[in-house]
Amino acid sequence: MSNPINMQLDARTVEILSGITTATLTTLLLKKGLRNVWLRGTRPLRPGQPRLVGRVFTLRFVPAREDLATPESWSSPISTRAAIEDMPAGCIAVVDAMGVTDAGIFGDILCARMAKRDVAALVTDGVVRDVAGVLGTGLPVWCSGAAAPPSVAGLTFVAWQQPIGCGGVAVFPGDVVVVDDDGAVLIPAALLEEILALAPEQERLEAWIMGEVEKGASLPGLYPPNAENKARYLAETAKDRA
Known part of the structure; x- marks a missing residue:
């Protein structure tokens, strides 16, 4: 499911956007006619994290179906584990969890692997589990909170690097996301320059x-x-x- 999009942002882009608040970005995008670019439910798990910028790497969950959402599915070729191994350094993983808040999409082990792969951040309209452990990995996370149950208690993982909806916003692979204490804002790839x-x-x-x-x-x-x-x-x- 790898996508040929160049996921690396150049240093100039990162430098400029790292100095721009998400509040300012929403104003600029509003002037361009885009009102729906702030991903609802994406709050910093640890306040005060630095502003981060990255290309979007998408992951998508759908509602849990009992024959698919099982612990055994974690070993499937289509799994969050496989998706993480496909994430390039510097990307920001944006996860469509449909706003579900009673099943944690990722825990400390998955976040630790993302940190090892130099993923810049995790952004989701869902929640994480093992919060103390997730914080310990050092991976910056924006989410809707925490829940103890695993993802399969409420969700089925189906794909990565496909268009998704996260926090009510249409997100496409290759778009750019900026995150700070006000949440996550999407910049469509076509409007980046x-x-x-x-x-x-x-x-x-x-x-x-x-x-x-x-x-x-x-x-x-x-x-x-x-x-x-x-x-x-x-x-x-x-x-x-x-």
Whole structure:
């Protein structure tokens, strides 16, 4: 089930997006007409994790079916174990768990293997199990919480590197995801270059506006800036944008 998509992001892309908040990204994508890019239920398992950027590597669960969702299925060629061995270094695993919160999709052993393979992070609208052990692996995780039962108690694993829905968002292999304390935001692959061009300027503008607010400026005409404030902003930040 390997996909020929180049999963490695170049250093420039990682550097730019590592400095852009997911909040800013949602604003930029909204301006491009995309309202549904924030993956619901993806909260950092450990608050304060660094902002991470990576190509999406998808995994998909469907509802549990008793003849398929068994402990024996873990040894199947189509299994989470096999999918993990297909994950390239630097990817972010995005898992469609259908929002199920009473069956943990991965535990400490699977997360430890992902960490060994240099997977950047795990993102899911489901939950994990063995939380203390998962935290101990050092793998950054964004999820909806924890549950003791294994995945087969509520889910059947069916595929990887296929289009999925995670947190109500359509996710395709090769898309880019950015995660921070506000959750996970998807950047469609086709819009990546546009966002890379726009994001630093948006962050610079908002930082300037925050500085003005801290000086006591009122919001009308400042956020968003009117023509006068826009001109002042451009003049004061000309060196930064050169």
